[in-house]
Structure formats: C-alpha cells, structure tokens
Amino acid sequence: MKIIAGPASKELAQAVSAQTGFQNIPVISKIFPDGESYIRLDGNVQGEEVAIVQTTCPPMQDGRLFQLAFMADAAKRGGASKVTAVVPYLAYARQDKMFLLGEGISVETIARMLRAAGIDQLLTVNIHSELTLAQFPFPSKTLSAIPLIAEYFIKKGHKSAYALSPDKGAMYIAKQAKAVLGGDAGHLNKTRDRYTGQTIQTAEGLNVEGQTVIILDDIISTGGTIVGAAKILREKGAKHVFCGCVHGLLIGDAEKRILGAGVEEIVGTDSVPGSVSKVSLAPLISQELKAQ
Numbered sequence: 390m391k392i393i394a395g396p397a398s399k400e401l402a403q404a405v406s407a408q409t410g411f412q413n414i415p416v417i418s419k420i421f422p423d424g425e426s427y428i429r430l431d432g433n434v435q436g437e438e439v440a441i442v443q444t445t446c447p448p449m450q451d452g453r454l455f456q457l458a459f460m461a462d463a464a465k466r467g468g469a470s471k472v473t474a475v476v477p478y479l480a481y482a483r484q485d486k487m488f489l490l491g492e493g494i495s496v497e498t499i500a501r502m503l504r505a506a507g508i509d510q511l512l513t514v515n516i517h518s519e520l521t522l523a524q525f526p527f528p529s530k531t532l533s534a535i536p537l538i539a540e541y542f543i544k545k546g547h548k549s550a551y552a553l554s555p556d557k558g559a560m561y562i563a564k565q566a567k568a569v570l571g572g573d574a575g576h577l578n579k580t581r582d583r584y585t586g587q588t589i590q591t592a593e594g595l596n597v598e599g600q601t602v603i604i605l606d607d608i609i610s611t612g613g614t615i616v617g618a619a620k621i622l623r624e625k626g627a628k629h630v631f632c633g634c635v636h637g638l639l640i641g642d643a644e645k646r647i648l649g650a651g652v653e654e655i656v657g658t659d660s661v662p663g664s665v666s667k668v669s670l671a672p673l674i675s676q677e678l679k680a681q
C-alpha cells in the first residue's frame with residue numbers, strides 16, 4: 390500500500406507512513422486565482438493499493454472534498470488498483486437524515502460523489518452516527534479515537550475522572566472513556582429546535598459533586614454544547630472540568646468561550662489540525678491500514 394498525503398492532512402499522512410512503513414506520496418496542490426483546486430500526485434501508483442489521507446474539516450470543507458475526489462480520480466487514472474479514502478473528519482455527516490420536509494441527505498450525496506470519483510472504500514473516525522455508513526455506496530468503517538483521548542487524560546493524572554457525554558446519543562463515547570479512565574460515566578439530555586438550532590440541556594440525577602469531570606463529545610463546533618454542560622457541572626459542584634473531543638472545529642471564539650466557562654483544558658485530535666489537536670490519530674489509522 391502507498392499513502393497519498395492530502396493537502397489537508399499532510400502531517401498526519403506522514404505520521405501514518407512512518408508508523409506503517411508504507412511509502413508516502415506527496416501531493417502538489419494549489420488554488421487558482423478563481424478559487425478552483427489543482428492537485429497532482431507526485432509519485433507512481435500503478436498497480437498499487439493506495440490510501441488517501443485527507444480530512445474535510447473547515448475552513449474550506451467543500452474545497453477539501455473536491456481535492457479528495459480529484460486525488461481519487463488521479464490515483465485511478467494513474468493505475469491504482471484500489472483507493473481507500475481515509476477521512477478523519479467527514480464533512481456533512483450531521484446532515485444524515487431529512488430532518489425537515491424539503492431537505493436532502495447531504496452526507497449521502499457526498500458519498501455518491503466520492504464513489505463516482507473512484508473511491509472504493511472509506512475509513513473515518515467517530516462519524517456522528519455510525520448508521521450513516523450503511524447507506525454509502527462502498528464499504529465504510531468508523532474508528533473511535535475516544536480511548537486515545539482518555540489515555541491522554543490518564544497521562545495528565547486524571548485516572549478515575551467522571552466521563553460525561555453532553556447528550557444521550559453520545560453515551561457510547563462516555564462509556565468508551567469510562568472503560569479506560571475507570572471512573573463513572575453519565576450523560577446530560579439535549580434537545581434541539583430544528584428551525585432555530587437552539588438547544589436546551591438538562592441533567593437528571595447527575596451527582597458529580599467534588600469530582601473531576603471530562604465532558605466528551607464527537608464534535609465541538611460553536612462550543613455552545615460544552616459551555617452549557619460546563620455551566621451545569623459548576624452548578625452541580627464539580628471540582629475540575631475538562632473537555633475532550635474528536636473533532637475540535639472550534640468555530641469563531643469557541644475556544645475562548647469554553648475556557649471562559651471554566652473548562653480547564655480542551656483536548657482534540659489531528660482530525661482538525663489546530664490549537665487543541667493534542668492527540669494524533671496516526672496510531673489508530675496505521676493499525677487499521679496494516680490490518681487490511
């Protein structure tokens with residue numbers, strides 16, 4: 390196998406190459422003055438299975454999706470025998486249903502587009518809902534980075550911390566963290582108005598008085614969910630509050646608002662390279678690619 394280093398995930402792709410021993414193929418990329426993307430694979434892929442590592446987080450998630458499609462097309466035209474897309478953050482994964490009449494299912498459109506471009510298989514990390522993958526036109530798998538994030542907190546001295554998910558749907562995340570941290574786990578409840586996007590968070594029977602709590606979520610976007618959860622935890626007497634997420638998009642002043650709400654540290658992964666990407670997905674992705 391060869392690893393194609395997508396422009397959005399160059400460092401992660403290099404780390405995956407180093408950990409797997411698979412050759413790294415650099416990608417020459419540029420954006421034309423009119424905003425269109427250009428890419429060229431700088432290596433031979435004839436007869437090879439390739440894994441294209443390219444996250445599709447903001448900014449420019451649409452452009453990054455197009456770059457991914459162009460790299461897949463280039464790989465197939467260059468004679469690659471199989472193209473696996475390794476997309477740590479898959480854009481549009483939250484529009485996985487028709488929530489309101491007249492909507493489409495954006496993530497399925499993206500998957501069909503990627504299939505048409507030549508992608509044979511997809512690997513992603515903590516997709517918002519695993520059920521989404523069943524509708525994709527190629528074999529797809531989601532890995533979980535939560536154990537790696539929990540290990541980060543253990544190394545920081547927070548063994549036995551309480552793992553809290555900010556909504557019931559993400560309770561699987563809290564349970565995975567609990568399995569590593571060894572403390573308790575629980576969840577808040579969150580309801581969202583589909584028209585305004587406003588959310589209401591509540592806590593039922595949550596006892597975190599005097600405890601160290603780690604709020605764990607798949608995505609932090611505006612930070613509203615974590616800020617709301619931190620407020621509830623303060624009211625409930627938590628002693629220390631931390632936050633771990635797989636995809637720290639941190640739109641606008643989200644980071645500042647979360648820290649301002651009393652969260653002592655935000656920990657994310659390099660699915661979204663940036664100030665909180667303290668945990669690398671390279672070991673997780675490497676292990677999976679080597680097993681294929």
Ligand code: R5P
Nearest residue numbers: 606608609610611612613614
């Ligand atoms: C949604 O259910 C996700 O799991 C996250 O909780 C959500 O995307 C976070 O968004 P925000 O940071 O804007 O509250």
